[in-house]
Amino acid sequence: MTGATLSGIVPHLPALQVVVPLLAAPVCFLLRRGVICWGFATLVSWAAFATSLVLLQVVLADGTIRYEMGGWAAPWGIEYVIDATNAIVLVIVSGIGSAVMPYARRSVMAEIPANQHGLYYTAYLLCLAGLLGVTITGDAFNVFVFLEITSLSSYILVSAGAGMDRRALTAAYNYLVLGTVGATFFVIGVGLLYMVTGTLNIIDLSERVPALQHNRTVHVAFAFIVVGMGLKLALFPLHTWLPNAYTYAPSTGTAFLAATSTKVSVYVLLRFLFVVFAPSYGFMALTLDYVLLPLALIGMVAATVAAIYQYNIKRLLAYSSVAQIGYMVLGIAYGSVEGLTAAILHLFNHALMKGALFLALGCIMLRVGDVTMRGVQGLGRQMPWTMAAFVTGGLSLIGVPLTVGFISKWYLITAALDDGRWPIAAVILASSLLAIIYVWKIVEAAYLKEPPEGRVVREAPLSMLVPTWVLVLANIGFGINAEFTVGVARTAAMGLLGGAP
Amino acid sequence: MLELFLAKYNYWIVILLMMTGLYIVVARGNLVKKIIGLNVFQTSVFILYISMGKVAGGTAPILTGRDEIFSNPIPHVLILTAIVVGIATTALGLAFVVRIREAYDSIEDDEIDDAEKQDMARDLEGRLP
Amino acid sequence: MRHHLVLRVVSKILIPFIILYGLYVQFHGDFSPGGGFQAGVIVAAAIILYALIFGIERARQVFKPEVLLVFAPLGVMIFALVGYAALALGGNYLDYDWLVANDTAGQHIGIITVEFGVGLTVAAVMTLIFLAYAGRTRDIDDEDW
Numbered sequence: 001m002t003g004a005t006l007s008g009i010v011p012h013l014p015a016l017q018v019v020v021p022l023l024a025a026p027v028c029f030l031l032r033r034g035v036i037c038w039g040f041a042t043l044v045s046w047a048a049f050a051t052s053l054v055l056l057q058v059v060l061a062d063g064t065i066r067y068e069m070g071g072w073a074a075p076w077g078i079e080y081v082i083d084a085t086n087a088i089v090l091v092i093v094s095g096i097g098s099a100v101m102p103y104a105r106r107s108v109m110a111e112i113p114a115n116q117h118g119l120y121y122t123a124y125l126l127c128l129a130g131l132l133g134v135t136i137t138g139d140a141f142n143v144f145v146f147l148e149i150t151s152l153s154s155y156i157l158v159s160a161g162a163g164m165d166r167r168a169l170t171a172a173y174n175y176l177v178l179g180t181v182g183a184t185f186f187v188i189g190v191g192l193l194y195m196v197t198g199t200l201n202i203i204d205l206s207e208r209v210p211a212l213q214h215n216r217t218v219h220v221a222f223a224f225i226v227v228g229m230g231l232k233l234a235l236f237p238l239h240t241w242l243p244n245a246y247t248y249a250p251s252t253g254t255a256f257l258a259a260t261s262t263k264v265s266v267y268v269l270l271r272f273l274f275v276v277f278a279p280s281y282g283f284m285a286l287t288l289d290y291v292l293l294p295l296a297l298i299g300m301v302a303a304t305v306a307a308i309y310q311y312n313i314k315r316l317l318a319y320s321s322v323a324q325i326g327y328m329v330l331g332i333a334y335g336s337v338e339g340l341t342a343a344i345l346h347l348f349n350h351a352l353m354k355g356a357l358f359l360a361l362g363c364i365m366l367r368v369g370d371v372t373m374r375g376v377q378g379l380g381r382q383m384p385w386t387m388a389a390f391v392t393g394g395l396s397l398i399g400v401p402l403t404v405g406f407i408s409k410w411y412l413i414t415a416a417l418d419d420g421r422w423p424i425a426a427v428i429l430a431s432s433l434l435a436i437i438y439v440w441k442i443v444e445a446a447y448l449k450e451p452p453e454g455r456v457v458r459e460a461p462l463s464m465l466v467p468t469w470v471l472v473l474a475n476i477g478f479g480i481n482a483e484f485t486v487g488v489a490r491t492a493a494m495g496l497l498g499g500a501p
Numbered sequence: 502m503l504e505l506f507l508a509k510y511n512y513w514i515v516i517l518l519m520m521t522g523l524y525i526v527v528a529r530g531n532l533v534k535k536i537i538g539l540n541v542f543q544t545s546v547f548i549l550y551i552s553m554g555k556v557a558g559g560t561a562p563i564l565t566g567r568d569e570i571f572s573n574p575i576p577h578v579l580i581l582t583a584i585v586v587g588i589a590t591t592a593l594g595l596a597f598v599v600r601i602r603e604a605y606d607s608i609e610d611d612e613i614d615d616a617e618k619q620d621m622a623r624d625l626e627g628r629l630p
Numbered sequence: 631m632r633h634h635l636v637l638r639v640v641s642k643i644l645i646p647f648i649i650l651y652g653l654y655v656q657f658h659g660d661f662s663p664g665g666g667f668q669a670g671v672i673v674a675a676a677i678i679l680y681a682l683i684f685g686i687e688r689a690r691q692v693f694k695p696e697v698l699l700v701f702a703p704l705g706v707m708i709f710a711l712v713g714y715a716a717l718a719l720g721g722n723y724l725d726y727d728w729l730v731a732n733d734t735a736g737q738h739i740g741i742i743t744v745e746f747g748v749g750l751t752v753a754a755v756m757t758l759i760f761l762a763y764a765g766r767t768r769d770i771d772d773e774d775w
Contacts (some may be wrong), residue, residue, distance in 0.1 A: 027705050159600070
C-alpha cells in the first residue's frame, strides 16, 4: 500500500472502525468453520485495534474528529465524533478484543460445542462492532441502536456457556430482561430530550439542554437515562444480572465482556451526564451528590464483602467488578476534573486488570476444569505461570504500588482529599483492604495448600499464556509509567467538563 | 382535571402501558409472560415516540410539492428501528425460554430457582474446610 | 390443514398478491413510503401463511432453512458493501451521491440497493424465526383445529 492511499484512508477511519467488524460478522457467519472464523475474527480485532490507535494519535495531535455518515451534515445526519474520551475507550475495547481473540481458539474449543464455534465468533464480532459503535457515535438514538446490538450479542455470548452449565441459560435470560429494561429506559430518556430540544445530535443537545436546567421534562429524561445506564453498567443495587452472567459465560466471553461492556456503559453515562446535561446546580447536580455518590460507596464495600464469601472464583471476580464500577461511579459523582480523571483512568486500568484475571482463570478452566477454591488448590506449583499472572492481576486489583490499580486509587483518593472529603478516602482505603482478603484466599489455596491427590495438571498452552501475560505486563507497564494514561484521562476529563467535545 | 386527562390522553396510555409492562416483568413468575411484559413495556415507548411526532392537522409526511403541514417523520423512523430491536429481543428471549425448558423441564421462576439451588449445593460438595 | 378447502384455495389466491404487494413496497422505497423492513415483513407474512396452511414440512422444502441462512447475512453484506462502494469512489461511508455521476440518481440507486439488502435479510430472518419455533412442535391435527 502506498503512502498516498494510506493517507486517503485516514479520514475515513472513524467509519471503518465500526463497519469493518460490522461487515465481518455476516462474513464470519458464512464462513462457519470454527478455526477459519477464529482466524478471521482475530484479524478483524487487530485491524480494529490498529484503527483505534491511529485515531487516538490523530485526536491527541489535532483535536476532535467529526465524520458525517452518508455525507449528511451533522444535525440531520448521524455523525461520528471522536475526542480524547472516546478515543481511549475505543483503544480499550479493541485492545481487549485483540488480546482475547488469539487466546480464544483453545479456550473455545474446550468450552463450547464444536457446531457453535462459528456462531460464537459471529456474536463476538457483533458485540465488538456494537461496543465500538456506542463509543464513537455522536447521535443519541444511534447510541441506543448500537447498545442493543451489543446487548443482544452479549446475551448470546453468555448463553454459549450452556454446554458446561445449564445456569448460563437463566443467567442470559435475566441479563436479557434487565438489559432490555435498561436500554428501554435509556431510549425513553432520549425521546423526552428529543421532545424538548428537537435534536438527537449530542453536540446539539449539549448546546440546548443546559439552558433548560429547570424544565421538568429534562429532569425526567435525566432520571430515565441515569437509571437505564445504571442497569447497563451494573451500578450497585442494579447489578443483580452481573454475577451470574459473568460466572456462567465461557471464559473468553467473560473476559471480553467484563473488560469492555460495562466500561462502555460508564462512558455513555459520562457523556450524557457531563456533556448533555452538564449539571451545575439544582436537581441534577444534587443527584450526583445524593444518589450516585452514596450508591458508589455502598457498592464498593458491599460488593467487596460479597466477593469475600464466594467459593467460585469467577463469581468472586464478578462481585469485585461491581465494586470496581463503584470506584468509577465515585469519580463521576465528584463531578470535578480530578474526579473524572480518576474515573476515566480507572475505566482503562480496570479493563486491564479484569482482562488479565479472567484470562488467567480461563487457563485454569482449560487445564483443571474447575475454577472454584478447590480447583485452584496447589496450582501455584502445577501451573506457575498462570498463577503468577493471576496473583499479579490480584495485586493490581488491590492497588499495590507499581500496578495500575495503585494509580487509579491514588488519583481517586487525591481527588477526594482535594475536596476535603476524607471520609470518602477512608472508605476507598477500607474497600481496598477488604480486597486483600479475597485475593489472599485465592493465594492461600493456590500456594499453601497441597493439590488434590492424583491430579496431574500441565501448564496452560502458550497461545493462552502469552495474551494473559501481555495484559499482566500492561498492568505493570502502565502502573510504572502512568504519564501517558493520566495525560489522556486528564485531557478527556477537561474535554467533558468544558462543554461540547 | 378531566380536560387535563383528555388533552394529553396519549401520555396516559403510554404511562398505563409502561407500568403494566413493568409490573408483568417484575411480578410474573412465568418466563414467557415476562417476555410479553417486556413487549408491552417496549410498545409504550413506541407510542410515546409516535405520538410525539404527530402535528395537529398534519398529513402523512410525503413530499407532494404543495405547501402543507405534515407530521414529523423522524420519530417514525426511529421507532421502526426500535421495533426491529424489539423483535430481535423477543425472539432471542423466547429462544432462551425454549432452551431453559429443555434444561430444567420448567418455565416457572420458582421451580427453576429450586433446581438452581440444587445445582449450587452440588457445586459446594467437597468444599474446602 | 390440508383438508380445509376454503382456506387452501383462498390462501393460494392471496399469497401471490401478498408477495406482489411486498415487492411494490420494496421498490417504492426510494421515493415514497416503503422500503426493506416493511417489504421484508410482508413477504415473510406470505411465507408464514403458506407454512400455516400447507404445513411446516412442506414450507421447509420450498423455503430451505439452509438457503435462508445464507440470505440473511447476505442482505446485511449488501447494505455494508454499498457503503464501502461509496467509500471507494471517494465519498463518505454510505454517501450515495458518489455512486454515479448524477447525485439524485446516485441517491436512488443507493437507497434501492440498500433497501434490497434490508428486505432480503428481514424476510429471511422473519421466516427463519417462524420456522425455528413452529418446527419444534408437531403440526396441529385437523380435528383439533
